[in-house]
Amino acid sequence: MDENYDAFDDYAMKFDLNEEMIAYKYNHTYRVVHQAEEICRSINLDTEERDLASLIALLHDIARFKQWTEFKTYNDQKSFDHAEEGIKILFDEGLINNFKIKKDDIAVLKTAILNHNKYSIPRDLSIRETLHSKIVRDADKLDILYAFSTNKLLKVDTDDEEISDEVHDEFFKDIQVLKSSAKNKNDHLLMMIALVFDLNYDYSKKRILREKYLDKILSYTKNKEMFKPYVEEAKKYLRKKD
Secondary structure, eight states: OHHHHHHHHHHHTTSOTTSHHHHHHHHHHHHHHHHHHHHHHHTTOOHHHHHHHHHHHHHTTTTHHHHHHHHSOOOOBTTBOHHHHHHIIIIISOGGGGSOOOGGGHHHHHHHHHHTTSSSOOTTOOHHHHHHHHHHHHHHHHHHHHHHHHTSSSOOOOOSOOOOHHHHHHHTTTSOOOGGGOOSHHHHHHHHHGGGGGOOOHHHHHHHHHHTHHHHHHHTOSOHHHHHHHHHHHHHHHHOOO
């Protein structure tokens, strides 16, 4: 993987890493790689699968550097889905040629990157496509929750608005909150916390509980009593045995 890390760094250095949000995305990438590796170890994957999972994690947000540089936002729009744009950068523009990857692994990498930011994983994927999609999605969610738990660059932003009925209902069904259901700041925070309902691996669930990410996020909210039942529901879900 060392050559792949060098190739990623060469690409990232084309952007202004002194800019706070670009530096954040660079560091996020390597934290997601680390979490992907930990997930792989937890399910006893062999070295080849671990290396592929690490490469997928390394490249999952490759388009974010371009996105921030051009638009100064990480909010995807219809004209810029960062997963789809990443595939264009890698394969249409040829960046993938700078990375070491087996020909048989290319389809898996493409599929996992394309699906890492979607609401759910398609059901018609191969076993390996599903496996690697799940790994990168969990690793990505773990770092998103970690980042909000620090309340530094990604701030916990709440106000006095009521939580929407749609968000409440979806949350207490233990499912992810749809973007279309979120109407205000409080809804959007719960949409982020509800990422836990899509986690796939025991490692991921245990890490969130052990590191107290949800409790830390709760501590930064304006109306803690309003959010507490939602945080407790999420923690109850994480503790559940399959």
